[in-house]
Amino acid sequence: MNARARKRLFTNGEEASFILVVLIPTMLAFLVIRLEPIGETFFGSFFNWSLVDGLGRFVGLKNYAALFGDKVFYAAFLNTMSFTVFTTFFSVALGLLFAYLTNRGIPLYSLYETIIFIPVVLTFVPVCLIWLWLFDWDNGLINMSLKALGLHRISWLSTPDMSMVSVIIVSVWKVIGYNMIIFSVGLKNIPRSYYEAADMDGAGAWTVFRKITLPQLSPITLFVMVMSVINNLKVFTQVYVMTHGKQGGGAQVDVLVSDIYTRSFVYYRMGSASAESILLLVVVLVMTVLQFRVAREEE
Amino acid sequence: MDARVLEPHCALMVIHGESQNEMEEVMNAKKFSVILLAVLVSVSFAWAGGGAEQKPAAADKPVKLTLWSGYPELQAWYEARIKEFTAKNPNISIEIQTFALADLDKKNGMAIPSNTAADILELISVQSFPWAQKYFTEVPADIQAIVKGAANKEYLHDVLYGDKMMGVPFCFYSEVLYYNKDMLAEAGFKAPPDTMDQLIEYATKMTKRDAQGVVERSGLSMRFAGNPSGTCEKFWALGLLPFGGDILMESTASPGKFHNGFDNEAGYRALNLYLDLIYKYKVTDFNIKQDSDAFGQGKAAMLEREQWVVGTMKSTYPTLKYDAATMPKGTQRATFAITRNMFVPLAAKEKEAAWKFIKFFYEKPVMESMVRDTGWLSTRADLDYPTLLKDSPQLLAGVNTPPDLKFVWQKRLTVENAIMTKIGEEIPKLFRDQSLFGNEAKIREEIKKLGETTDAALKDAGLYAK
Numbered sequence: 001m002n003a004r005a006r007k008r009l010f011t012n013g014e015e016a017s018f019i020l021v022v023l024i025p026t027m028l029a030f031l032v033i034r035l036e037p038i039g040e041t042f043f044g045s046f047f048n049w050s051l052v053d054g055l056g057r058f059v060g061l062k063n064y065a066a067l068f069g070d071k072v073f074y075a076a077f078l079n080t081m082s083f084t085v086f087t088t089f090f091s092v093a094l095g096l097l098f099a100y101l102t103n104r105g106i107p108l109y110s111l112y113e114t115i116i117f118i119p120v121v122l123t124f125v126p127v128c129l130i131w132l133w134l135f136d137w138d139n140g141l142i143n144m145s146l147k148a149l150g151l152h153r154i155s156w157l158s159t160p161d162m163s164m165v166s167v168i169i170v171s172v173w174k175v176i177g178y179n180m181i182i183f184s185v186g187l188k189n190i191p192r193s194y195y196e197a198a199d200m201d202g203a204g205a206w207t208v209f210r211k212i213t214l215p216q217l218s219p220i221t222l223f224v225m226v227m228s229v230i231n232n233l234k235v236f237t238q239v240y241v242m243t244h245g246k247q248g249g250g251a252q253v254d255v256l257v258s259d260i261y262t263r264s265f266v267y268y269r270m271g272s273a274s275a276e277s278i279l280l281l282v283v284v285l286v287m288t289v290l291q292f293r294v295a296r297e298e299e
Numbered sequence: 300m301d302a303r304v305l306e307p308h309c310a311l312m313v314i315h316g317e318s319q320n321e322m323e324e325v326m327n328a329k330k331f332s333v334i335l336l337a338v339l340v341s342v343s344f345a346w347a348g349g350g351a352e353q354k355p356a357a358a359d360k361p362v363k364l365t366l367w368s369g370y371p372e373l374q375a376w377y378e379a380r381i382k383e384f385t386a387k388n389p390n391i392s393i394e395i396q397t398f399a400l401a402d403l404d405k406k407n408g409m410a411i412p413s414n415t416a417a418d419i420l421e422l423i424s425v426q427s428f429p430w431a432q433k434y435f436t437e438v439p440a441d442i443q444a445i446v447k448g449a450a451n452k453e454y455l456h457d458v459l460y461g462d463k464m465m466g467v468p469f470c471f472y473s474e475v476l477y478y479n480k481d482m483l484a485e486a487g488f489k490a491p492p493d494t495m496d497q498l499i500e501y502a503t504k505m506t507k508r509d510a511q512g513v514v515e516r517s518g519l520s521m522r523f524a525g526n527p528s529g530t531c532e533k534f535w536a537l538g539l540l541p542f543g544g545d546i547l548m549e550s551t552a553s554p555g556k557f558h559n560g561f562d563n564e565a566g567y568r569a570l571n572l573y574l575d576l577i578y579k580y581k582v583t584d585f586n587i588k589q590d591s592d593a594f595g596q597g598k599a600a601m602l603e604r605e606q607w608v609v610g611t612m613k614s615t616y617p618t619l620k621y622d623a624a625t626m627p628k629g630t631q632r633a634t635f636a637i638t639r640n641m642f643v644p645l646a647a648k649e650k651e652a653a654w655k656f657i658k659f660f661y662e663k664p665v666m667e668s669m670v671r672d673t674g675w676l677s678t679r680a681d682l683d684y685p686t687l688l689k690d691s692p693q694l695l696a697g698v699n700t701p702p703d704l705k706f707v708w709q710k711r712l713t714v715e716n717a718i719m720t721k722i723g724e725e726i727p728k729l730f731r732d733q734s735l736f737g738n739e740a741k742i743r744e745e746i747k748k749l750g751e752t753t754d755a756a757l758k759d760a761g762l763y764a765k
Contacts, residue, residue: 158585265408
């Protein structure tokens with residue numbers, strides 16, 4: 001088939017039909033697996049709906065209003081936000097730092113990359129359990145090391161605030177490697193000639209980083225930030241494993257997803273859980289749009 | 300004759316030019332074969348039907364059941380009992396799946412209303428209340444008769460809804476006080492604490508601190524975290540019940556309706572006791588390990604817990620010298636009683652086989668094995684406990700109860716588990732709030748708020764009356 005024939009095949013209606021046919025299965029799957037449950041959740045959020053008794057009476061916006069008067073929801077919301085801010089900041093900053101360091105041609109850099117990346121591929125639940133042992137007050141490796149050094153032991157999981165700090169540490173440790181690899185790809189794609197020119201102009205390392213590396217990485221940074229914020233807003237596994245249901249002194253931390261889970265499958269209040277799910281969806285959308293706006297303005 | 304309308308082999312004969320007589324012979328032979336086959340089939344069906352009257356085919360059909368339990372530590376024991384059952388019933392296979400108690404609760408929340416739960420559910424009472432009347436089958440009459448004949452009557456409380464029995468309560472547990480015998484002697488005590496004042500005194504004396512005053516060993520292990528419903532249970536038994544409080548109380552004016560049972564003097568004294576133990580007597584702290592592991596490892600001198608602790612100590616800390624006593628007395632001596640029960644969901648496909656297993660499970664030898672091997676007490680009244688418990692005398696504290704001990708039961712409400720979970724989530728936050736310590740007005744205010752939350756849940760369910 002020559003170029004002219006190919007051009008004729010993908011023009012106007014034919015091209016549109018082909019694209020449509022190819023996309024229909026994916027779009028159908030997306031509709032059924034993603035949009036339909038969101039629609040049902042939205043619908044259910046207007047009902048007094050219990051898992052035990054089924055869909056009850058229509059209550060309008062009462063489930064939403066009740067959430068705004070619920071201190072557990074506020075605590076969960078604030079915890080989610082602080083978790084998102086700190087985890088995103090540290091995981092992006094450290095991911096970028098490690099990518100920068102391993103891209104400077106240091107010996108054995110691929111070994112360092114592998115070591116930093118390993119947590120990404122580990123299953124999160126056992127990892128959280130191992131961290132629980134590390135954080136243990138009496139027998140944990142961290143406190144035992146502090147004690148051996150003559151320092152005070154730290155109550156890693158004994159207060160809600162410290163529980164949150166511990167969860168953030170684990171979350172950052174888990175995701176740094178992923179961010180590092182993405183930044184690493186971005187760094188490798190920056191033309192060497194820019195650095196050579198800057199070098200000839202006598203620019204210092206910090207100036208080069210600020211004026212060349214960071215602007216060149218901005219699309220990558222936007223991607224990493226957006227994905228980090230979305231993933232962090234949905235935090236659940238580490239919070240649940242490390243602070244919920246743990247026998248002993250662990251203080252419980254509530255985040256939006258754990259609160260949704262509790263409302264659904266402990267209190268069986270599906271209407272309330274649906275409303276909270278919709279609010280989380282709105283928060284995620286708003287945060288994502290905001291980030292795109294900020295990035296565009298910077299461009 | 301048109302070869303196209305003949306059977307293939309006849310057509311072949313035509314093609315090969317064979318005679319019409321030969322063809323008729325073949326056709327007759329074929330008719331005979333068909334008639335013979337029909338007669339044989341009819342005789343076979345008649346024979347099979349006659350046999351079914353003597354031995355139903357369905358009885359031998361392979362049946363596969365699934366059982367869910369909230370006690371992973373009992374997996375091996377369950378498997379051994381299932382093996383005994385399947386030896387007698389080779390057509391029934393049972394798969395036991397165990398989950399942590401709190402996880403099973405959540406799993407049930409998804410599985411029961413969507414009709415995807417196991418064929419047999421082993422649930423503690425409070426987990427069953429939301430589902431029992433609407434989603435489970437009534438116990439067959441013959442099994443009801445067996446259970447009612449063998450069990451202590453009071454243990455039927457949690458499965459009886461009017462005249463309907465919705466599950467088989469095979470096991471019961473209550474709260475007792477475990478104590479380390481060596482530590483008790485070391486502190487100069489000869490017997491376990493019998494009153495709440497003594498409990499404080501003993502706990503204070505048995506607490507061990509390092510040079511900086513940091514607690515190294517709790518005088519009394521306290522529940523600050525874990526499954527919230529369980530945290531509430533502990534507060535109920537150690538805090539509320541000794542002072543005459545309860546989680547829920549039935550309205551005297553409107554029977555069948557309830558209100559919180561702790562926005563009162565008992566509630567204040569309960570929370571105040573916890574705060575005093577933490578901040579005044581400092582018998583434990585939030586950092587140190589709590590619960591059965593702490594007790595087993597010698598990091599707690601006393602522990603308020605249920606009978607399963609005995610099984611755990613036997614398997615994990617076999618050298619520990621300990622014993623158990625009835626819960627200390629405040630204004631009254633009381634403990635809660637909860638049963639573990641077997642249920643068959645309405646959606647179960649093989650109900651008959653499921654009940655057959657439950658019937659086997661409640662037989663005396665199986666219950667004796669449970670008491671002897673696992674440290675859980677049976678609801679059967681006809682077991683010889685002193686003989687069964689000769690290796691686990693600690694369990695006798697749950698059996699040989701003093702006459703003044705009051706057993707308090709849950710109220711079988713659909714929202715009860717949710718209420719206990721809510722209290723269990725909120726109460727540890729109050730324990731951690733040091734500003735409450737010694738501040739009576741603030742303690743009462745927090746108790747009132749918690750009471751209002753409880754009453755609101757009852758109102759939502761249409762179960763509230765003052």
